[in-house]
Amino acid sequence: MGIFCKIAAMLGFGSTDKNEQESSPAEPEGKAAESEQQSQQKTETVKPMVSSIKKYVLIGAGPASVRAAETLRKADGKCIITMIGLEKEVPYSRMALPYYLSGMIEDTGTHLRKTDNHFESLNIVHIHAKVEKVEPKQQQVTLENGDVFEYDKLMIATGSRPANSPFPGADNDGVVNCWTLEDGRKIINSIKPGSKVALLGAGFVASIIIEPLIKRGADLTVMMGRTGQMVSRMMDETAGGMIKTWCESKGVTTILPSSIKSIEAGPALKRDDDSLTEFDLIIVATGVYSNIEFLEGTGIKTDAGVLVNAALRTNVRHIYAAGDVAQGVDFSTGSKAVHAIQPTAVDHGRIAAVNMMGGNSTYKGSLSMNVLDTAGLISTSFGSWGGVDGGETATLVDMDNFKYVRLNFKGDKLVGAITVGRTDYIGVMRGLIQSEVPLGEWKEKLIEDPTLLMNAYLAQSLDVARAS
Numbered sequence: 273m274g275i276f277c278k279i280a281a282m283l284g285f286g287s288t289d290k291n292e293q294e295s296s297p298a299e300p301e302g303k304a305a306e307s308e309q310q311s312q313q314k315t316e317t318v319k320p321m322v323s324s325i326k327k328y329v330l331i332g333a334g335p336a337s338v339r340a341a342e343t344l345r346k347a348d349g350k351c352i353i354t355m356i357g358l359e360k361e362v363p364y365s366r367m368a369l370p371y372y373l374s375g376m377i378e379d380t381g382t383h384l385r386k387t388d389n390h391f392e393s394l395n396i397v398h399i400h401a402k403v404e405k406v407e408p409k410q411q412q413v414t415l416e417n418g419d420v421f422e423y424d425k426l427m428i429a430t431g432s433r434p435a436n437s438p439f440p441g442a443d444n445d446g447v448v449n450c451w452t453l454e455d456g457r458k459i460i461n462s463i464k465p466g467s468k469v470a471l472l473g474a475g476f477v478a479s480i481i482i483e484p485l486i487k488r489g490a491d492l493t494v495m496m497g498r499t500g501q502m503v504s505r506m507m508d509e510t511a512g513g514m515i516k517t518w519c520e521s522k523g524v525t526t527i528l529p530s531s532i533k534s535i536e537a538g539p540a541l542k543r544d545d546d547s548l549t550e551f552d553l554i555i556v557a558t559g560v561y562s563n564i565e566f567l568e569g570t571g572i573k574t575d576a577g578v579l580v581n582a583a584l585r586t587n588v589r590h591i592y593a594a595g596d597v598a599q600g601v602d603f604s605t606g607s608k609a610v611h612a613i614q615p616t617a618v619d620h621g622r623i624a625a626v627n628m629m630g631g632n633s634t635y636k637g638s639l640s641m642n643v644l645d646t647a648g649l650i651s652t653s654f655g656s657w658g659g660v661d662g663g664e665t666a667t668l669v670d671m672d673n674f675k676y677v678r679l680n681f682k683g684d685k686l687v688g689a690i691t692v693g694r695t696d697y698i699g700v701m702r703g704l705i706q707s708e709v710p711l712g713e714w715k716e717k718l719i720e721d722p723t724l725l726m727n728a729y730l731a732q733s734l735d736v737a738r739a740s
């Protein structure tokens with residue numbers, strides 16, 4: 273098991289590990305999934321509607337829809353489940369794309385379920401088509417080809433898509449995104465050892481595909497974010513700077529967006545001095561948008577995503593939303609946020625399905641969690657990683673050895689954290705933030721020495737256990 277897989281397992285990032293891929297409605301769920309779900313299961317009561325055969329339509333065929341479909345089937349053997357996804361693929365995990373790019377797995381290794389007839393065997397109908405219209409009054413959805421599906425309950429799990437390139441010319445040959453399995457195939461087919469590759473963007477996706485691109489032998493140029501920093505939406509300046517320096521030490525050339533005017537045929541980048549730099553491949557990874565446009569005129573409230581309550585219901589009767597497209601409660605702030613990570617999508621799918629069947633399951637909010645492997649340097653951020661107003665922060669920086677720890681406190685509770693180059697505190701950080709355990713006297717000790725985190729966790733968790 274590689275380092276990333278180990279971390280992923282600690283965090284319950286299920287899709288690429290066995291628990292997630294192999295669990296089926298007919299089997300008890302794996303241990304990791306169990307612990308992830310324990311708190312919520314206590315409040316769930318599933319009441320399958322047995323009076324008539326119900327029709328469930330799920331828009332999207334990613335992790336959120338797959339988990340929802342399986343949850344529905346597990347509770348109700350007779351209902352009609354239609355899962356509609358626009359890609360001509362079996363359901364797969366985007367999260368596995370870096371492993372596919374690096375050659376660690378074949379494209380079948382990205383599949384969310386391993387048996388060929390998994391969905392057929394569960395009588396889950398998977399249609400490969402684009403949904404164009406949702407009509408809540410008629411309780412129906414219309415596909416691009418005009419086919420109409422009626423529903424009793426509808427779940428929107430259309431995820432997101434890459435943002436357009438900030439530069440003109442992205443429609444030139446040799447310019448791709450890195451979002452779908454098809455994108456992955458194009459990237460693999462375009463890169464040979466020594467190929468010149470420009471990666472436009474330095475956010476989450478960009479930073480985790482640097483390693484596989486280097487592994488394929490690419491001569492890599494990476495464009496930083498607008499701030500000149502890497503991963504500025506999930507790491508502070510110190511961490512982002514460390515990751516950038518690390519990449520440069522691995523032979524990656526870094527450039528600023530201000531040095532680019534346009535993408536030209538070739539493909540090539542037209543630079544600020546009007547010179548052309550040719551590449552074999554240009555990968556655009558400059559952010560994502562939720563797929564919500566097709567909901568216009570439906571009355572379904574949207575913001576950055578589809579707004580949902582703790583039951584994953586939208587404001588429109590019989591319609592739910594889950595996964596990357598859903599904007600639900602943020603554990604740290606209580607406000608609504610899109611947390612585009614797979615564990616959230618899977619939890620959402622399950623909870624939405626329970627509620628669609630008339631159950632009562634609530635989502636207590638997703639914790640912002642990011643784990644990145646950037647050219648072999650592991651970094652993480654959790655919760656309020658940038659700190660909170662009136663809170664205190666402890667940091668430990670070792671620039672030379674690419675090691676960094678930042679702990680953010682509100683009162684005597686840990687509310688956010690960042691690490692670079694350390695994997696030993698990851699489970700503890702998440703545990704302390706999510707359990708909101710008061711640290712008491714340990715807070716001052718941690719401000720003095722953040723490496724005492726494990727000691728603080730053990731001491732305080734034991735206190736809480738003794739008191740309960």
Ligand SMILES: Cc1cc2nc3c(=O)[nH]c(=O)nc-3n(C[C@H](O)[C@H](O)[C@H](O)COP(=O)(O)OP(=O)(O)OC[C@H]3O[C@@H](n4cnc5c(N)ncnc54)[C@H](O)[C@@H]3O)c2cc1C
Pocket residue numbers: 285331332333334335336337356357358359365366367368369370401402403404429430431432450451452477480563566594595596597612613614615617
């Ligand atoms: C390269 C990469 C690496 C990632 N790594 C990680 C990671 O390490 N950890 C992590 O937690 N997350 C990671 N993610 C994010 C993770 O993949 C998403 O959070 C997850 O896929 C969300 O699942 P979802 O079901 O909500 O949406 P998606 O998986 O995006 O699925 C959306 C589905 O909707 C379909 N669709 C869209 N519009 C329509 C329409 N109009 N009609 C019909 N179908 C439609 C799509 O075809 C797709 O089937 C990564 C993402 C990428 C791209």
